[in-house]
Amino acid sequence: MRPLEQRLRSHLAELERDGLLRKRRPPQGIDLSSNDYLGLAAHPLIKERMAAAVCAMGAGSTGSRLLRGERDCFTALEQRFAEFKDTERSLYFGSGYLANLAVLTTFPEAGDTIYSDEWNHASLIDGARLSRAERVVFPHLQPGAVPDGAFLVTESVFSMDGDLAPLEDYQKLGGALIVDEAHAVGLYGDRGEGLAVGEDVFVSVNPAGKALGVAGAFVAGPSWAIEYLEQRARPFIFSTAAPPAVAAAIDASLDVIEAEPERRERVRSLARYLRERLMDAGIAVPTGDSPIIPVIIGENDRAVAVAAALQQAGFDVRAIRPPTVPPGTARLRISVNAGLSEEILARFVKCLVEKLCAACS
Ligand SMILES: Cc1ncc(COP(=O)(O)O)c(C=O)c1O
DSSP states (O other): OOHHHHHHHHHHHHHHHTTOOOOOOOOOSEESSOSOTTSOTTOHHHHHHHHHHHHHHOSOOOSBTTTTTOOHHHHHHHHHHHHHTTSSEEEEESOHHHHHHHHHHHSSOTTOEEEEETTOOHHHHHHHHHSSSEEEEESTTOOOOOOTTOEEEEESBOTTTOOBOOHHHHHHSSSEEEEEOTTTTTTSSTTSOOSSOGGGSSEEEEESSSTTSSOOEEEEEOHHHHHHHHHHOHHHHTSBOOOHHHHHHHHHHHHHHHHOHHHHHHHHHHHHHHHHHHHHTTOOOOOSOOSEEEEEEESHHHHHHHHHHHHHTTEEOOEEOTTTSOTTOEEEEEEOOTTOOHHHHHHHHHHHHHHHHHHHO
């Protein structure tokens, strides 16, 4: 065996030994794990408008936005999204991961400091690592003093715990606030605009593959910042533009989000209901109404075993293990969506209690 093969095989064996080997599994059973919180990924209007746009504009964009990949539908959508966020401009990226890399490698420069919450998403961590600025990782929700001129980076709703950052307090600190709205946009705010809007933050990053049900992400902020991003962000410049039909789908998704506030109200009321039922059943979960509910198991293998037992019973629940979450906190990340019902959630809690007991014995 060649040394490279030997090395990689030994790393794979270590992952297996530590209960960290991932297995892919397509959706099956009742969805308690996706980020399709509003149930928009398969919404008839969105599918129709996307399909019609493919027929009208073709499948691919054929180039970068700064070259032949530019389309009026994306520019119009960016303007609409900026208004949705009450900002001057927005710029669309192919994914939330790329948008976070773009923001953190473009705005902070050598000599700057990025203050980053220890629970921030991998894309924020990677963006900060790739930037030339110094990094300060602060304990969850405790940035301490942030000097003027520094950057303060946080998620508004944390992806693995579902808790909220105190954005109002952060706005009073010195730094330029960068907020990842992956699990807030579409869900919070009177119009679904999220928690970080207007001039209260420097920029927000708004992935469109979660509550919006489609793909990509918008960075929203003042015109001078977005103009600079367009000129300098490498993930924007050196990447083929998204298929134009994606713009039609997101536009339709925003129509649904604005017209049907009951979807977000329903998700949050179902999330409150599930948290209460879990607590009644003696399963400790944080209070709140975000649709992300962590059930901490601890050991990796046990989390995987409980998730597999729930899957067998028809509930699509996934185990989340390190490095996505800190060692010793492997968990079930339960996510609630608008298509569920109290009856299904009550059945799920009963089943979860059984499977957790079986995994103990
Ligand atoms: C907080 C957060 N930011 C960014 C991303 C990346 O977004 P995308 O999936 O569009 O790349 C995710 C996705 O898991 C996320 O949870």
